[in-house]
Amino acid sequence: MMILEKNQPVISEHDSWVWRHTRSGLYSVKSGYELAFTMKNVELIRDQQALPSLNPLKDRVWNLMAPSKLKVFIWKALSGALSVLDGLRDRGMKCDLECQTCGETGESINHVLFSCTFARQVWAMTRFPSPPAGFDSFSIFVNVNYLISFWETKKHVFEATRNFPWVLWCLWKNRNNLLFEGALFESVQVCAKAEEEASQWYAAQSLERRSTDDNRNRLIQASAAWKRPPENFVKCNIRFKWEDSRGTVLLHSRRSFGNVESKDDAQFLSVAWAIESMRCHRFRMVYFAVEERMLVDAINKPSDWPSFKFKILELRSILRDFLEWKMLAKSYEANRGAHLIATSVVMDLRFQSYVARSQPIWYSEVFHNDNSDRHGVP
Template sequence: MEPWLEDGIMRIPWIKNPIIDLELSVSDLIDFDRRDWDPLLLDQHFFPDDIIKIKKRKPVVDIDDFVVWKHNKNGDFSVKSAYWLACEINRAEIISNANVQPSINSLKAQVWKLTTDPKIKVFLWKALSGALGVTDQLLHRGMKLDGRCQVCGLEGESINHVLFACAVARQIWAMSDYPSPEAGFDKGAIFANFHHLLVNRDNKSWPINIRKSFPWILWRIWNNRNLLFFEGKSYDARQSVEKIQEDVEEWFLAQRNEGQIVSPPVLVLSSSIGSVPSSVLVHSQPAPIPIWKPPLPSWLKCNIGVSWSRRNNLAGSAWVLRDDLGRVVLHSRRSFTNVSNKDQAGFFSVLWAMESLISHKCTKVVFALQDVSLLDIILRPIAWPSFRYESTELLRCLGHFLEWSVVLELPLANRGAYLLAQSVTSECRLNSYVASSHPPWLFGLFECERLASSV
């Protein structure tokens, strides 16, 4: 018997009866006509707690078994999730090694407080965290590369080497007149060199333009290295130092300008034809407000609203069907009980809306969804294997329409359907109904959206 029930780990369900058919397979427990588990067989063989766990995972009856990567929500493998899993497996060893290393939290905190360009601040934080893509770091992660520095040819390209010890980096530091540590930058470790930079940034005996310039020096060294690698461009130390000085001056000039008071919009008088002036108010245009958009002629658009209450495990669902002129043809609302999560609420709502429109003989429908995950489950089912049951059921329903389309609707354009669904969870309106036109209490909203869509 193979472990097929997921309960923290994969295990065999607890068997109720002492005598069991050893040839029994999981597929024998499925009612293929209902496209779900057979409740009588489950109750015959397993205990109630395990039956609840089994029913949480719906069977996919139209295709053969498939592999799911359970460390991603969608069930598809990704390098990021694999890296996370490797870190979790080695967590104890990593923590043990980290505890014997000196803490760099204070250095990171000082870097984060620097008044410099945000992108340079992030770069400095990555340098301290060992998160820059130098050869030593890539080799440590299993990539096969030439371990030599591609700029100076010395063996070993660490973050400290690139920023402080490489021949080109040392030339830039020397020509920038930045005072080095007593033993030199090339003799110290990355943390010692950063400590020297951060400790002396408020050293009053150094000129302010010198002591404040080190973030741009490091940024220019790193950029030069990347330009050489990816574009084949090289810059000598003199050009780099000139560029560093320009960047530092531009930054501090920009900071001084930000402290000045910005004048409000002014009324500008411009002369028109003749002697009468016309006034023009200079101001920035606000961003356009998302509005509901009607479907193409002969099509209908169905907006679907979902509201889920974690406290009551209650889902409210609603759909609003409108024509190409923005007029509400039908709307409906219902509740779902014992809904354990928001994903389940969304799936139940969309499936119910599709089945409702099938029963109303609609043939060409645009389904407007607010959840991007549901959109992907329908349009990219291969990339969401953990939701293969949901995608199979939704696509099966969509097959009953002559033509269909699924679009993502912004919340502001989906307010009518959402407010209907929310009335279930917030006002406990549990009665289900379907009606023509719009609900009277939302007349103003739907009328405004109809008028706005016709402009």
């Protein structure tokens, strides 16, 4: 019974196919390949999802503040994809069994980056706090997990924690210089090189970010502000708040919904309430402004969203009573008034539903209303 309530049938139209492996309900080649791979590699996926696993740690690598080549390098290190002597020997190649840097037997990725005598010297010279018991001699998972976890939690306290990707990179380059060019730099030089490259990269990022922010601010000022609708139209800004402007406000409303199981349901219920409210107050030419682009696309072109056919047909049946309407996707900046009103339902416990004239008392204080335009804000 609950399944039928969640998937309500559309009795006014013929049955049609819906692809349940995409959100919209339309088939895509990508989703088809993903489904085929999943069905064909059940055991492989189960093994990958088993814990402990390197996969969650590999995902965290991509969040590091470092160049892409360094992220790829660390990902390869965790994946065992760097050409070290142990790996070459396991593949049947004849090679020396001793580390060319320190002379110990065996050369694993973890050895080159952490447990080698030379690597230990470099890490001791960096300002990155070492583990209490030192780096693990056998597990690259333990060592890289320590570096990333410390960076994630202490990056605002210890500035030096951000340089560790460059330390790993310079250790690897130094090892290759010894093997292929016969030149081994001193640990002090490797440490200084890592800090220099990190400082240069962060300086370049700071300049680029400043330029990007300036451009973004100009774009927001030019296009993100609330815009008045054409003559004879009113604009209805819609926003919902789900827990698991400028202008003279004609109406504003709040409504609290209970037993809403998903964010999608909250979106549809909020828009249906707003449309119904505008219809009941006899507005016949309305621009509806919604932040959720997915919902706007589904209402404007239902054929591309068969998964939401029942809900979309309900909304469009209400919209038939309007002489003219338009559903627009708007940014948060252009929809901030409706956002604040929706948030007040949850934050201020305003669970009583109503539609009222004008605006809340605080509205003009937030937006410094100049009474030059007008719009409705359910």
